[in-house]
Structures are given as C-alpha cells and as structure tokens.
Amino acid sequence: MSPPRAEVLSRCAALALVVAGHAAWSAAQARPAPSETTHAVATQAGGTRADAPVADTAPPEAPPGSAQAPEQPRTSPGAVTSTIPAPADAGAAGHATTALKAWWLPLVLPVNLLAPGVGQLLRGDTAAGRRMLSLAGGLLAGALAGGVFLGATGASDVSAAVGVPLVVVGLGGFFSLGAIDAIGTFSDAREAFPEGVRADAWNARWRAGLSLQVAPSSPSADRPALGAFGQARFTRWLVTAEAGTLPGVDEWWLSAGGGARLVRYGEFSDAAGLWLETSVRHDAAGHLGFDATRWRVSLASTLPLGVVSERFGRVTSILRLGLDPTWVHYRATNTSSFELPLSGGFEVRWAMVDWLRAYAGYEHARDGLVGGNYLGFLGVLYAGLEVQLPANLVLDLRGQAGTPAAFFTSLEWRH
Amino acid sequence: MRARLSSPSSTLRMARRQHLQRDSRRALLALLGFALAASACVAEPEERALRNDELGRAEAPAFRFVHEGGVMHVREVGDTALTVRASAADFTFSLERLTPSVDTVALRLWNLPPGLQLSSAPGVLTPGGAPTPGVPDAALTLGASFAVHFPPGIDRVDVRSVAPPPGDFTFLALGDIQEAIVGFDTVVDRMNEEPDADFLLLLGDLTNRTSTAELDAVEAAFSRLALPVYATPGNHDVYTSDGYQRRFGQTSYSFTHRGTRFTSLDSGSGTLAAATWDDVPGFLAAGRDAPHVVFTHIPVTERNGVRGGQWASRREARQALSDLGAAGVDLLLFGHVHSYDAYELGGIPAYISGGGGASPEAFDGIGRHYLKVRVQAGVPSVTVVRVDD
Numbered sequence: 001m002s003p004p005r006a007e008v009l010s011r012c013a014a015l016a017l018v019v020a021g022h023a024a025w026s027a028a029q030a031r032p033a034p035s036e037t038t039h040a041v042a043t044q045a046g047g048t049r050a051d052a053p054v055a056d057t058a059p060p061e062a063p064p065g066s067a068q069a070p071e072q073p074r075t076s077p078g079a080v081t082s083t084i085p086a087p088a089d090a091g092a093a094g095h096a097t098t099a100l101k102a103w104w105l106p107l108v109l110p111v112n113l114l115a116p117g118v119g120q121l122l123r124g125d126t127a128a129g130r131r132m133l134s135l136a137g138g139l140l141a142g143a144l145a146g147g148v149f150l151g152a153t154g155a156s157d158v159s160a161a162v163g164v165p166l167v168v169v170g171l172g173g174f175f176s177l178g179a180i181d182a183i184g185t186f187s188d189a190r191e192a193f194p195e196g197v198r199a200d201a202w203n204a205r206w207r208a209g210l211s212l213q214v215a216p217s218s219p220s221a222d223r224p225a226l227g228a229f230g231q232a233r234f235t236r237w238l239v240t241a242e243a244g245t246l247p248g249v250d251e252w253w254l255s256a257g258g259g260a261r262l263v264r265y266g267e268f269s270d271a272a273g274l275w276l277e278t279s280v281r282h283d284a285a286g287h288l289g290f291d292a293t294r295w296r297v298s299l300a301s302t303l304p305l306g307v308v309s310e311r312f313g314r315v316t317s318i319l320r321l322g323l324d325p326t327w328v329h330y331r332a333t334n335t336s337s338f339e340l341p342l343s344g345g346f347e348v349r350w351a352m353v354d355w356l357r358a359y360a361g362y363e364h365a366r367d368g369l370v371g372g373n374y375l376g377f378l379g380v381l382y383a384g385l386e387v388q389l390p391a392n393l394v395l396d397l398r399g400q401a402g403t404p405a406a407f408f409t410s411l412e413w414r415h
Numbered sequence: 416m417r418a419r420l421s422s423p424s425s426t427l428r429m430a431r432r433q434h435l436q437r438d439s440r441r442a443l444l445a446l447l448g449f450a451l452a453a454s455a456c457v458a459e460p461e462e463r464a465l466r467n468d469e470l471g472r473a474e475a476p477a478f479r480f481v482h483e484g485g486v487m488h489v490r491e492v493g494d495t496a497l498t499v500r501a502s503a504a505d506f507t508f509s510l511e512r513l514t515p516s517v518d519t520v521a522l523r524l525w526n527l528p529p530g531l532q533l534s535s536a537p538g539v540l541t542p543g544g545a546p547t548p549g550v551p552d553a554a555l556t557l558g559a560s561f562a563v564h565f566p567p568g569i570d571r572v573d574v575r576s577v578a579p580p581p582g583d584f585t586f587l588a589l590g591d592i593q594e595a596i597v598g599f600d601t602v603v604d605r606m607n608e609e610p611d612a613d614f615l616l617l618l619g620d621l622t623n624r625t626s627t628a629e630l631d632a633v634e635a636a637f638s639r640l641a642l643p644v645y646a647t648p649g650n651h652d653v654y655t656s657d658g659y660q661r662r663f664g665q666t667s668y669s670f671t672h673r674g675t676r677f678t679s680l681d682s683g684s685g686t687l688a689a690a691t692w693d694d695v696p697g698f699l700a701a702g703r704d705a706p707h708v709v710f711t712h713i714p715v716t717e718r719n720g721v722r723g724g725q726w727a728s729r730r731e732a733r734q735a736l737s738d739l740g741a742a743g744v745d746l747l748l749f750g751h752v753h754s755y756d757a758y759e760l761g762g763i764p765a766y767i768s769g770g771g772g773a774s775p776e777a778f779d780g781i782g783r784h785y786l787k788v789r790v791q792a793g794v795p796s797v798t799v800v801r802v803d804d
Contacts, residue, residue: 154753156776160722217461218689246730288730289737290761324720328733332741333762339729341720366729378723402727404686 109182116177119185128184128309136177143170164342165321168364172346176317179348179360180305183315199392199414200349200357202302202316203271207231209394209412213247217404220248227410235270236261238277246285255281257296266307275300277322291329298322298343318347324365341366345379355388384408459653463681464690466657467665471508473497477517483507485576486645488664496521502645502663503670503677504528504614505578510563512570519565525558526643528613532577539564539572557643581674583792585611587642587800588768589785590618590712590750593651595772596632602771602783603639605802609787613672615642617663618750619649619683619712620773625658634662645670647679649712649750659683667691669698675790676702680711680735685727687735695735699742706793707744714749714767715760724752736761746795748786755781755799766797 112119117132146166153159201207207230214224227244238259245252257279264273277300283292301319305312321344329336347361364379384398392415398408471482473489480489480497485506491498495517499508501524510520524533533540541562563572587606592599606615622629637644648666652659660666666681678698681691699707715732716725726732739747740761747765754776756767770784783802788795 151774153778154774154776155722155724156754156778157719157722158778159776160719164721164723283730285730285733288734289741290733292729292733326729328761330733330737330740330761332737335740335759335762337716337736337760339716339720341729342723364723366727 112182113178116181119181139170139173143167168344176346176348180315183350203269204414206415209410211410213408215404215406223248249287251285253283268307272304289331294324294326296324314351316349320344357386460684460688463666464688477514478520479511481509486668486670498523500526507575509573512565520563522561522563527557528643535574584613584673585789586614587612587785588616588748589771591620591753591769591773592771593620593623593773599636602802607641615644616710617646619647620651625652625654630662648683650683653683675706678709682711682713708746709744710748713751718758754779
C-alpha cells in the first residue's frame with residue numbers, strides 16, 4: 001500500500017488540477033466581451049456592495065420574435081442593478097432562438113443528457129451548442145480517462161487518488177451540462193433573471209432554518225433526524241453553523257465552518273466564484289458506540305450560468321471537491337481509527353419561476369443518515385424543489401437516492 | 416425584503432401561469448420518479464436477507480425438510496428426493512413425512528468436510544440412495560448420498576452432524592475471482608496442497624455478473640477443491656435476484672468450527688439489511704465467549720477512503736465496528752479490493768484479500784494470493800500465500 005503522505009499529496013494534486021480546470025473555464029467564459037450586452041438585473045434587496053459596479057438600469061431590448069414582451073427591470077426599493085457580461089457570440093445567438101414547442105420534445109431529453117449541446121443546436125443557437133458539446137466532450141473524456149486509468153490499474157491506492165476525482169468531476173460536469181442543456185432547450189428564450197434566484201441557497205446573505213430527514217426503509221424510520229442551520233455570507237467570507245440529532249438515537253452532532261472566496265467569476269454576484277470552504281463536525285454517538293470528528297476541506301466552484309449566456313440565467317452549476325479527514329473513537333474498545341475519504345459532487349439549480357426552484361445533484365459522501373448507493377462505490381443522488389413562501393421563508397423538499405432512500409425537508413429563512 | 420413583481424399585461428401573467436404549471440408538473444413528476452427509483456434500488460439487500468430464512472426449508476407432496484440448526488440450504492427437490500448443501504460442518508435438520516405411503520426419501524448432502532459423521536435414530540440413515548435431482552454428480556464434491564427411512568408409525572426423523580471437537584485448526588480465505596475464473600485451476604491446485612486446512616472461506620465476488628454460466632464455472636472450479644467452501648456474497652454476486660443464493664445458500668449466517676465462531680455478514684449491497692441487523696446481536700452473542708472471525712465482502716471501512724471500497728454509510732460502518740469490538744470479535748476478513756492489506760479497525764485486526772485474480776492492483780505487487788489463517792489456542796494468525804510465485 002502506498003504511504004499516507006504520498007496518498008495525501010497525490011489527492012491534493014488531483015483535486016487542485018480538476019478544480020482549477022473548472023475555475024479556468026468558468027473564468028474564461030466570464031471574460032468581458034468586446035461588445036457587452038447590457039441586461040439589467042436586480043440584485044437582492046440591500047445587496048449593495050462596495051466592489052460591484054453599478055450599471056445603468058435601462059431595460060433590455062426586446063429580442064425580435066421573442067416569446068416574451070420586454071420587461072422592465074424588477075427592482076425593489078433600495079435595490080441596485082448590475083451587469084452580466086455576455087460572451088462574444090451571445091448577442092446574436094441568444095436573440096435569435098426561441099423555445100421549442102414540438103410534440104416530440106420529450107424525446108430530446110435523453111439526447112440532452114447524453115450529448116449536452118444538441119438541444120441548443122436544435123434551437124438554432126449554434127455557438128452555444130458547439131461550446132457545450134466540446135466542453136461536454138472534454139469532461140467525458142476526462143471521466144473516461146480516469147475510469148480507464150482506474151480499471152487498468154485495478155483501482156490501486158495511487159491510481160484511485162487521481163482517477164476517482166477525475167471521474168467525479170468529469171461526470172459531474174458532464175451531467176451538469178446535460179441538465180443545463182435540457183433546461184435551455186425547453187425554457188423560453190431571453191427570460192429576465194427571476195427575482196427568486198437572487199436569494200438562492202448559494203448566494204443568500206443570511207440563511208437560518210430547521211430541517212427534518214427521514215429514511216422510511218431504515219431501522220431508524222420512526223426517529224427522524226432533526227437539524228438546525230445558519231449561514232452568513234459576506235463579500236469574501238462565509239460562516240456556517242449546523243447542529244442536529246442523529247437518526248434513531250437521542251444524540252447529536254455539531255458543525256461549524258467557514259469559507260473564503262479565492263476567485264470571483266465576473267461581476268455577477270459576490271458568491272459566484274471559487275471558494276475554499278472548511279468545517280469541523282463532531283458526532284457524539286455514544287449509543288452507537290463511537291464519537292467522530294470530521295474536518296472537511298473543499299473547493300467549491302459556484303457558476304451562475306448567466307455569466308455564460310443570458311438564456312441560462314436561471315441556472316446555477318455548483319461543483320465541489322475536497323477531503324474529509326476523520327478521527328473516530330470507539331468507546332467499547334477505547335481505540336481510535338483515522339479515515340481519509342474524498343468528498344465532493346455537483347448540483348444544478350434551476351429557478352423555474354420566482355417562487356419555485358428545482359435542483360438535482362450528487363454528493364460523494366457517506367457520513368450522513370443516507371450513505372452511498374447500493375453498489376457501495378458511489379455517494380448520494382438527490383433532487384428537490386424549493387418553494388418560496390412569504391416573509392422570506394423557503395420550503396425545501398428533497399428526495400435522496402442512497403442507502404437507504406431518504407426524504408429531507410427544511411423550512412428556511414433566507415435573505 | 417422580497418420585491419413585488421409588476422407584470423406588464425394580463426396576457427403575460429397568463430403565459431407565466433401556464434409556464435409555471437407546466438414546469439411545476441414536470442419537476443414534481445421527475446421528483447416522484449426519482450423517489451420511486453430510489454426505493455426500488457434499496458429493496459434488494461432486504462429481499463436477500465428475508466430469503467435466507469426460506470432456503471433451509473422445502474416441501475414436496477411426500478415430505479417436508481426443515482433445517483433446524485447450523486447452515487444448510489435446499490438445492491433441489493424431487494418427489495421423493497432432495498439435494499442439500501451445507502455451509503457449516505455443524506448442522507441439524509428434520510424430515511417429516513406427509514404421504515403415509517412413502518417410507519424412504521433419497522437425500523444427497525454435499526460440501527461436507529471429509530470424514531464428517533451424521534447421527535440419527537437407528538435405521539433412519541443408510542448410505543446410498545436413489546439419484547437426486549437437478550445437480551450433476553460431478554458438481555457435488557465432498558458429498559454423500561443417503562436413504563432416509565421413516566420407521567413404521569414415525570412421521571418425523573431428525574439428523575445432526577457430529578461436529579469436530581474444539582481445537583487448533585487452519586482455514587483458507589480468498590476473494591474476488593470474477594472474470595479470472597478462467598485459469599483459476601492453478602489457484603485450486605495451490606490450495607489443494609495445503610495439507611491441514613479444514614475449509615475455504617470465499618470472501619465474495621465469485622462471479623462478474625452472477626450469470627448462470629459464471630456460477631456453473633465457479634462450481635466446476637471448486638468441484639476440484641478438496642475442501643468445503645463457505646461463502647459470503649460480493650457486490651458482483653448479487654446482480655440477479657437469487658442466483659447466488661440458489662447455489663451458495665444463506666448470505667448472512669453464523670456457525671461454529673472447532674470452538675471458533677464464524678459469521679458471514681452480507682455486505683454485497685454496501686450495507687446490511689435491516690433483517691440482518693436484527694440477526695447481528697444473536698450472531699455476536701453466540702461468539703462472545705469464543706474466538707470469533709467475521710467475514711464480509713466489502714470492507715466495513717478501508718484504509719484508503721478515496722476509492723470508496725467500503726460500506727455505503729460510514730455511520731453504519733462505525734456502528735457495526737463498535738458492536739463487533741464490544742462483542743470481542745477477534746478477526747475481520749474482507750475482499751472487494753483487489754489487493755492485500757492488513758490494518759486495524761476499532762481495535763480488531765482486519766485483512767483485505769482480493770487475490771482471486773480479478774483485475775489486480777497495478778502498483779502493490781501482490782498478485783493472486785489467498786490467506787492462510789491458523790487458529791491456535793483460540794488466537795488467529797494470518798499469513799499470505801502467493802499463488803504465482
């Protein structure tokens with residue numbers, strides 16, 4: 001077996017490589033174009049920030065043939081507007097396309113997922129389609145390379161440290177693009193950025209809520225896990241705190257953490273960028289016979305697709321990769337073990353309308369109520385809906401496909 | 416503060432409402448489908464666990480077979496004949512007559528250690544018997560055929576094995592054959608050279624896709640082995656619903672051999688089924704005052720976590736390790752990772768051995784191998800035997 005130091009170094013190198021790639025691509029896409037399309041978007045109320053350029057608030061021009069009438073910028077009292085820098089070719093392509101409405105549209109969905117970009121080609125947005133196809137090809141090639149490397153080397157300690165992150169990030173990016181292409185295929189052209197997305201989970205300034213998680217087919221089905229969480233996100237900093245009960249037993253866990261923004265993607269949002277996040281979680285599971293302390297260090301790339309193209313302004317892609325060094329103390333034998341799992345995953349969030357968001361993703365982690373899927377190699381797939389309620393409340397309903405399947409709901413105050 | 420939208424016209428409002436309804440319906444349908452698919456995925460280990468209880472029973476018009484203790488499963492049943500495979504040398508079973516006119520049932524027992532003796536009432540068991548159905552004789556190694564007679568006026572007979580007494584012994588352990596069943600004969604030959612081994616523990620992944628052809632090939636390969644084989648399923652052995660169990664029997668079970676307790680935990684799906692968790696306290700209690708070896712395919716946790724070659728839930732894994740440690744388990748044996756590793760989990764010595772030949776790790780230089788475990792004065796010690804050296 002490989003020595004632990006080499007193992008850690010190789011993982012860190014792989015981690016840095018793949019996340020840097022994601023960040024580089026994102027940054028390249030966010031580069032201001034020679035002719036900038038000005039599209040007024042209201043940021044969240046009270047979201048004025050010192051480093052955000054305050055642009056003109058002129059309404060966007062109506063795209064010829066657009067399904068929607070031009071809309072006045074939606075601003076709340078005290079709101080400011082900012083400018084989305086558009087890609088060089090977004091203007092013509094974005095204006096010319098309209099939503100597809102043929103009866104055979106559902107047949108396109110598998111194509112969206114298997115060849116991200118085809119949906120945009122069907123809409124006539126050749127530039128976006130080609131860009132997505134080439135990017136998806138690169139991501140799939142990376143994932144395949146990682147998979148082949150793993151297979152050819154028998155998934156050894158060394159090769160897993162490189163191959164697994166490649167596969168996670170490659171497939172994560174690929175499936176994210178598939179979801180984005182599907183959304184872009186069916187959604188109407190040139191929709192204004194909805195208000196709801198302004199206080200989404202990834203960019204809200206303040207978040208606080210209560211959660212409940214239940215796994216109907218688990219032995220602890222009758223004892224759901226309760227939780228409480230809070231978060232404050234500043235221009236460059238992030239602070240989080242969470243606590244909860246462990247399912248099935250009267251015991252608890254506690255987590256505190258923070259983050260720092262390393263790279264900012266364009267002028268769109270303070271939260272859009274590459275973040276270094278860290279947290280410490282302690283599980284006091286005496287009834288289960290152990291205590292565990294997990295230190296999570298991860299890089300999180302949050303890319304609102306509005307940075308890439310206005311037409312994807314309702315979609316956000318989040319990619320994470322990190323390590324979870326964990327110390328476990330077994331009370332019965334008074335012994336300790338050290339674990340060093342990989343964490344990460346991806347999520348695509350879609351603000352369907354002002355008060356309804358859909359999201360889906362994958363979490364490559366196994367330390368919650370829900371473990372990895374039944375094959376034992378993977379993490380948890382999930383999908384959910386967020387319903388915006390009055391008074392800045394958000395109801396989150398989520399299904400998780402893992403071992404076992406579980407359902408999660410939370411009521412959150414988000415601002 | 417949430418801003419209020421100002422819609423330019425009622426037409427736009429209506430279009431938005433329709434858009435919203437359409438998108439909402441799509442999202443809700445997707446979520447429902449997702450939840451249903453997820454529920455279907457996790458039913459599988461529970462089904463296997465529940466099926467374990469049925470494997471030791473069979474009923475024909477003329478008789479009923481019930482496995483009372485130890486580990487056995489009924490492989491084939493005919494009108495007046497049956498074939499039963501043992502997964503331990505210590506077992507008890509009963510045959511009950513259901514048709515008064517039938518006075519003899521042909522019984523084939525196999526996977527028995529050489530020299531094992533059976534005990535029953537006088538005149539109940541006689542060697543030989545009519546051919547048993549379904550299984551080619553060539554596959555039934557280490558077997559014996561009997562005629563089971565129902566004495567006049569007696570409708571139920573009990574049979575038990577005479578278990579070998581407690582003492583020192585040796586066993587072998589091997590995992591992860593998969594597609595390497597071609598050429599596996601050399602591994603069997605090497606294991607047949609072990610003069611003092613009592614049995615082989617198979618640590619899972621005997622096949623690659625649980626196909627009938629693969630299972631046939633595995634049985635054919637092990638028909639050449641001079642040792643009984645006790646197995647635990649791997650994730651590659653549970654692709655079909657009951658293919659593995661029809662051949663190898665129970666997936667989670669516990670038995671005693673020469674005073675040492677052995678427990679197989681079915682981790683083929685990366686988790687223990689709720690029904691298996693229900694059995695765990697009994698398994699552990701039975702081994703509390705004896706040396707106890709627990710074997711399962713997927714490592715509860717492995718040293719290198721990035722590969723993901725451990726149970727699906729770390730929380731469940733830690734709970735299991737805590738229970739195993741508290742019950743004084745002496746040795747953990749795993750497969751799944753196509754390599755060899757020796758480490759400690761919660762104070763319990765743990766070994767990973769996936770040396771059956773399935774796509775070996777490129778950088779560890781271990782290759783095909785198996786473990787040889789010597790239990791002496793109740794203390795197990797493990798050595799590695801390389802096949803290709």
